[in-house]
Amino acid sequence: MAGFWGKRKREQEELAAQDADLARRAKTALVAADERVRLTSDELVFADAELGSDATNELRDAVEAVRTHLQEAFQLHQLNHDEIPDTPLELRTRNARIVQLCEWAEELLDDRTEALAERIARARRAPEIIAKVRADAARLRTHVPGARETVQRLAARYSPHALAQVENNPAEAEQLLGFAEHSASVAERRREAGQREQANMALEAATEAARRADTLLEAVETFEVEALRAESTLAAIVDDSREDLVAARTAPQVPAVTAAVAALDAALRALPAAGVNTDPFEQLSRLREANSALDAAIAKAREREARPIPPLEHVRHAIDDADRQLAVARDVIAGHRGWIGADARTRIAEAERIRVDLDRLIGTSAAAATVIDEDHREQAFAMARRTAFLASEALQLAQRDIDSSRPQDGWGQPGYGQQGYGGGRRGGGGNDLMGGILGGLVIGSLLDGMFD
Template sequence: MDLVLMFVAAVAVLTIGVVSIVVVIRTRTKRRRLENERKIAAHLAELEQRAGSSLVRADERIRLVDDELGFAVAEFGDAATTEFRAALHRARQRLSEAFQLNQRLSDHVPDTVDQRREWNERIVALCQSAESSLTEQSAAFAARRAAAHKAPSDIQRVRGEIERIRQSLPPSRNALAQLAERYSDAALDPITANPVQAERLLEFAERSTQVAESRLTRSRDAEAAAALHAAVESIRRAQALLDAIDSFEVEAIKAEAALTAMVAESHAELVAARQLPESARRARIDPAIADLEGALRALPPSDSLRDPVGSLSAVRQANTALDDAVAEHAQQADRRERMRAQLVTAIDDAEQQIAAARGLVLDYQVPVGPDARTRLAEAERELASLTEEREPESAIARARRAAGLGAEAAAIARADLSRAQGYGHGSYGSPRTGYGSTGSQVLGGVLGGLAIGGLLDGLGDLGDFGDFFG
């Protein structure tokens, strides 16, 4: 009996020991797994941040280099810039691929951790490759330009341009005041601050010319040329901001024309939808009818302040929803004819949404982050691809997708600008992830809500700008 008890006790002790060992092993395994997952998530977040910053830097670099190429062609001729043009073309192709990958990361389709890591790494590599392919060409022409330019006469020309644009500030402010009598605050939001920002850029350009003169007296020609280039780029951006005010009403009139066509189309869609059997309308069509009727009722009266682009977006969304709801009930022949008529309106809508988004990116540049730029690039690609479509239904779907992406790009760009203007520095956030830029890319911060960014690259000792940024 004693032996049996001893045996049972030994088995019990052994069992407890084994269970304890198993529990410890499982606990350690779980702890290691959780720690590994935390490290993977942290690495992925850092990688996404790098990818966002890389997209902005590469996009801005290509835009600046495009201007540099124009200067180089004007100064040295087409033959001397063949390699430069080829390098820029390759850089654009790489950036386009990077934007498409970023769009895949931002769309509604879930991505695995491995896909997110692989695509973000690819974005970083593509952007770095796009930038590096331009470095040698940019450096060579910068040195050639610095040697060839007659800086004193250029400085006088730049000062003349500054004065010319400064004289156009009062008419631009008057034009903005007149627009405010016809258009809503939401419609004018993209251009409301343009005169203030243009004036700030002119101040920067004037200071840059002073720096250029100072460097010339010390025989630092390369730095003088870089300062003068910063002045020229600031003047160009200031002029673009004022041009946006001049062109606003033309674009608004185009949007109103597209809206008029879409309203007429919507009324026709409503008539056709109401003629369907009640049993067919009950599930999706009746709610879509109500939504479109609500969007049409919400349009402001003709004698009130208007927002043509915003109204066009609202009606388009409701119109598209109703069209999708009734599509399965339409006769194929009638539907194809109706689609052909709708395609013109859909393309007009897409062009207006893309133009609004493109204006924000071109006018404000650095503060606009990668998600807005990605949506804009994807919208432009969708619109350009319409020539490949033979079926009107597919073409309309692409045009509407382009319009939607353009509207998203504009909304995200405005959010980026609001953050940049509110915080007064060069870090932005995005719906997907946050990112920031450091060093010369954001040196000088946001001037009047507009980042000078890479304009200061190549100036060397920046002590001459201390008073301006102080």
């Protein structure tokens, strides 16, 4: 008994220590959250000055929401120290709520201030950024003539279609640089006029325009390098394709392979002669597609050769067998529905579902079943075999259910050890037998009537 009371005392002391620690956390969190609201309010004033009120709406709403919820936290803390005695559970619940509210407030303010931190820093560096935009624009303008010369040089080697992606880049870059310089001047004037929000928008536009101009000019040089690389790759693909055409002679000569060989040969013949303005990117893409199609056709033909396709007659016989098995199983189940359990019903339902899918695969007409294409024969054969197997299982399970439900000692007579009519589990065999046969029909007709 002394050990029991000692253990209980230790548990009470541990709980009291936890409650004291929670109370200290609640006080600390409340002070920290209140101070954070004050600091964030000051930051909001600076953010308004740097970015404008529209950009700081989310932070302003967050500060108001936090102030509202902190009022609840202060009220709970006041209840902890009023003249009305509180139970330990009441104190514990209030302090936990105070901690929860304060942590939520800190997280919300962190999220909103972090979202504005980068924009505020950018706005404070506006003079530096404006100077950089102007310097970048001046530097990039010196690259425009070189880009024009590069486009002219490339026009002598590549087709207009190939150059379409870069031929206008120098002119577009020059326009963007003019826009960047103009936007930088607008940002400077708006900032001096105290219109910070408009100044920041203009500054962002100037920075983006200069960046895009740089990308367009760099794309001209990149195109020349990539075009040379495409020509080199094209030569290797041509050699590889010619070797594939030779190798295709030993592949199974099925229609798909023959068509793929013809397509690749046509793609090779369509290549322009040396010295003609070309589009190496388009030629490379067309040749790769034809080459890949031939590889896929040969692989499929060899796989099919290694695994012979079932003859059409075998597939038709499998479908006929599945239909016979289904018909027998359906008749037995339909004639004894009152005795048929869930297993047999499940097998027949699955067999019928697969048979419907088989019709979708090969077509439902009689002619369709006689011209099943080679791509579908193997799948059709497997589906027919599966249907027949499930129908056979359904028949076996249905027969088991019928045998277990049928009286064992003749029609209309109770089996050995059973009682007469109305007695025992299966008394009155004739009535029970007819009930099993007719039950499903009666129930089925009732349901049909309900849903008609």
